[in-house]
Structures are given as C-alpha cells and as structure tokens.
Amino acid sequence: MKFAFLCRERPGAAKQRVAVIGSGPAGLSATGYLVCRGYEVDVYDKLPIPGGMMTFAIPKYRIPLDSIMEGVDELKSKFSVQFNLATKVICGERHDEGDELATNTVDLLKLVEGYDAVLISTGTWRSRRLGVPGDDAKNVMSALEFLLNLHMVDLGLRKSHIGSFKKVVVVGGGLSAIDAAEESVLRGAQEVYLVYRRTIKEAPAGEYEVRRLMRMGVNWIELAAPKSIVVENGSARGIVFQRMKLGEPDETGRPRPVPIPGSEFTIEADTVIAAIGEIPTPPIASECGDLAKYVGKDGRISVDKNYRISGRNIFAAGDVVTGPSKIGNAVGQGLRAAKEIDKFLSARILAAVPR
Numbered sequence: 230m231k232f233a234f235l236c237r238e239r240p241g242a243a244k245q246r247v248a249v250i251g252s253g254p255a256g257l258s259a260t261g262y263l264v265c266r267g268y269e270v271d272v273y274d275k276l277p278i279p280g281g282m283m284t285f286a287i288p289k290y291r292i293p294l295d296s297i298m299e300g301v302d303e304l305k306s307k308f309s310v311q312f313n314l315a316t317k318v319i320c321g322e323r324h325d326e327g328d329e330l331a332t333n334t335v336d337l338l339k340l341v342e343g344y345d346a347v348l349i350s351t352g353t354w355r356s357r358r359l360g361v362p363g364d365d366a367k368n369v370m371s372a373l374e375f376l377l378n379l380h381m382v383d384l385g386l387r388k389s390h391i392g393s394f395k396k397v398v399v400v401g402g403g404l405s406a407i408d409a410a411e412e413s414v415l416r417g418a419q420e421v422y423l424v425y426r427r428t429i430k431e432a433p434a435g436e437y438e439v440r441r442l443m444r445m446g447v448n449w450i451e452l453a454a455p456k457s458i459v460v461e462n463g464s465a466r467g468i469v470f471q472r473m474k475l476g477e478p479d480e481t482g483r484p485r486p487v488p489i490p491g492s493e494f495t496i497e498a499d500t501v502i503a504a505i506g507e508i509p510t511p512p513i514a515s516e517c518g519d520l521a522k523y524v525g526k527d528g529r530i531s532v533d534k535n536y537r538i539s540g541r542n543i544f545a546a547g548d549v550v551t552g553p554s555k556i557g558n559a560v561g562q563g564l565r566a567a568k569e570i571d572k573f574l575s576a577r578i579l580a581a582v583p584r
C-alpha cells in the first residue's frame with residue numbers, strides 16, 4: 230500500500246513541520262501527500278502499530294498487515310517520517326476503546342503550538358452500546374472491542390480476554406457486524422447468529438455480504454431487535470429479542486423498524502457482540518476551552534470547506550469528520566485536507582517574505 234505516491238523522494242530540505250494525529254487511512258494518505266510537498270511530518274497514534282482500523286479492526290484476510298507496513302516503512306525510511314506510537318494525544322480528559330494500549334500522553338495544545346499545522350484524523354474509536362438491561366454483563370462487548378482483541382492476540386500484544394466463545398450472537402447489519410460474525414465462525418464458534426432489526430435489503434453491509442455469511446453457516450435473523458440480556462452471575466447467558474415490522478421511512482430515509490408487541494423470543498449465547506455503530510473520537514474533551522465548540526453532539530469535528538477549524542492551524546479529516554465511513558472516503562478526505570494544509574502553509578511563507 231503506497232501512501233507517498235506523488236514522488237519518489239522528498240523534494241529538497243523540509244520547510245515546515247506538520248503533526249498528524251491518527252495513522253489510519255486518512256492520516257497516512259495525508260502524510261504521504263505532505264512529505265511529497267516537502268514538509269517534515271511527525272505522526273502520533275495511541276496504538277502501538279500504525280494503520281488504524283485497517284490494522285486493528287478489519288480482518289487480515291481482507292487487508293494484510295504486510296501491505297500496510299510496506300507503505301509505512303517507506304514513509305519512515307525514504308521520507309524520515311517519525312511515528313510516535315502508543316501515544317495518545319488529548320486536550321482534557323476522555324477515554325475511548327484502545328486507549329489501554331497507549332503508554333504516553335501528549336497535550337494537543339502543545340502540538341498546536343509546536344508545529345506549523347496539525348491534522349486530526351482520529352477516527353471513530355467508541356462504540357454505541359445496546360442500551361438494554363444487562364448490556365454491561367461481562368461477555369457483552371462491542372464489535373470493535375472484539376475485533377481489536379483478536380488482532381492484539383494475533384499480533385502478540387495481549388492474551389485473549391474473550392471467554393468460552395461457543396454460541397455467539399452479533400447484533401447489527403453493517404461491516405463491523407459481518408467481520409465479527411465471520412471471525413467468530415473462522416475461529417471455531419459452534420453457533421453464530423447475526424440479528425438485524427430491518428431486512429437484508431436495508432443491511433448497510435449489503436445483501437451480498439450477508440448471503441456470503443449465510444453460506445458460511447451464520448444464522449441470519451432479520452426484523453428483530455434486542456430487548457434485554459439474560460444475565461446470570463454477572464455473565465450474559467442469552468439475549469431476548471423482539472420482532473419488528475417495517476414502518477414509515479425515518480430521518481435516514483430507511484423504513485423505521487416498529488416493535489411487534491408480545492413477539493419476544495430468546496437466543497442462548499455465551500458471547501454477545503453489539504455491532505451497531507461507532508462514534509467519532511476527537512482528541513478534544515469538553516473541558517478543552519475554545520476548541521470544544523468545534524465538536525458536535527455526535528462527536529464529529531466541524532471544519533470549514535477547507536478542512537480547517539476556522540482561524541486556527543488545526544485541520545481534520547476522515548471518519549472523525551464524516552462519522553463512520555469507508556477506507557476510500559477516509560483516504561480522499563486525508564488527501565484533500567493535506568492539499569489545504571499545503572495551501573495554508575505556502576500562503577504563510579509568502580506572507581512572511583518581504584516585498
């Protein structure tokens with residue numbers, strides 16, 4: 230995977246310095262663009278290996294780690310990009326998934342002062358909870374937590390903390406749900422259920438992916454939503470679902486799932502995986518003064534059309550701006566934001582030249 234695809238080597242000595250926070254597809258593509266425009270780039274990431282979701286969430290049979298590391302190694306060796314890994318950047322106090330792997334903390338405001346520009350591309354590292362009674366039981370987890378754990382075990386960073394893992398119920402119909410269900414099958418779970426509140430036609434992962442999993446032996450149940458978790462001695466033993474029917478379109482344009490009274494049924498489970506979406510995680514907490522007002526209620530950073538926080542040397546791109554998306558979108562955002570950083574910093578040099 231090539232991130233610096235616009236040049237073969239850095240064009241001349243570095244002129245200005247840029248900090249990129251987050252080494253997912255948005256941050257790495259921005260880094261590749263910026264080094265080819267002659268900037269010195271330092272990357273900061275809270276996880277110990279670069280690549281973001283590509284390294285720690287998406288299964289290896291889809292994106293091999295070697296291909297990500299090839300591009301990262303080129304950034305390091307040919308373009309002297311410094312990777313500050315296991316380093317969480319934050320202004321204020323907040324905790325997201327994967328934070329336990331960070332051994333250092335850096336203050337966002339120090340980076341803003343110390344670099345000519347800062348790009349925030351920190352993605353969506355917090356998961357939506359099921360929000361039903363019992364969802365805090367020991368063996369109820371998010372898809373991100375489940376997949377992150379598998380990747381960390383594979384990478385030798387952790388011993389598995391997932392329990393018996395024989396009967397798995399995954400709730401959701403998106404890519405995270407597909408990956409969690411598929412990994413469960415591939416890693417030997419005896420029974421895997423994928424339960425979605427609308428029909429296969431509305432599943433965000435697409436009908437093809439769902440049918441592919443059904444062929445692998447996954448039990449697909451549509452038009453059902455969780456109502457409560459059956460908990461015994463602190464652990465989930467099953468999940469109570471309620472059947473749904475499709476109603477009028479909601480604000481997303483998709484038919485709203487409407488509960489059917491008295492239609493509850495239970496599926497036994499020793500692992501419950503909630504794959505119902507991730508939330509943007511900017512390195513800005515509510516107590517971060519003036520900057521906090523650029524973070525919306527949904528966690529997304531609001532930037533102007535130039536990917537910039539108005540009036541500041543701070544830019545943002547990728548899923549932390551758009552909400553959960555796809556690799557291609559994140560790469561496009563990273564490249565466009567990097568182009569804007571280049572314009573912004575070039576204009577500053579021009580303004581400083583005496584006429």
Ligand SMILES: Cc1cc2nc3c(=O)[nH]c(=O)nc-3n(C[C@H](O)[C@H](O)[C@H](O)COP(=O)(O)OP(=O)(O)OC[C@H]3O[C@@H](n4cnc5c(N)ncnc54)[C@H](O)[C@@H]3O)c2cc1C
Pocket residue numbers: 250251252253254255256273274275276279280281282283286287291316317318319327350351352353354372373376404405406408507510511512546547548549553554555556557559
């Ligand atoms: C399970 C799953 C499966 C998916 N499958 C696909 C797929 O098949 N195809 C597809 O196109 N898309 C897929 N996606 C979506 C895709 O992974 C994302 O859209 C994409 O990775 C977003 O890129 P990003 O660079 O914005 O963020 P990320 O890839 O999330 O990278 C953000 C980086 O920022 C770091 N970070 C976060 N907070 C901080 C902080 N405070 N300080 C320092 N570093 C921080 C994180 O460690 C991470 O490395 C999937 C997503 C998930 C969750």
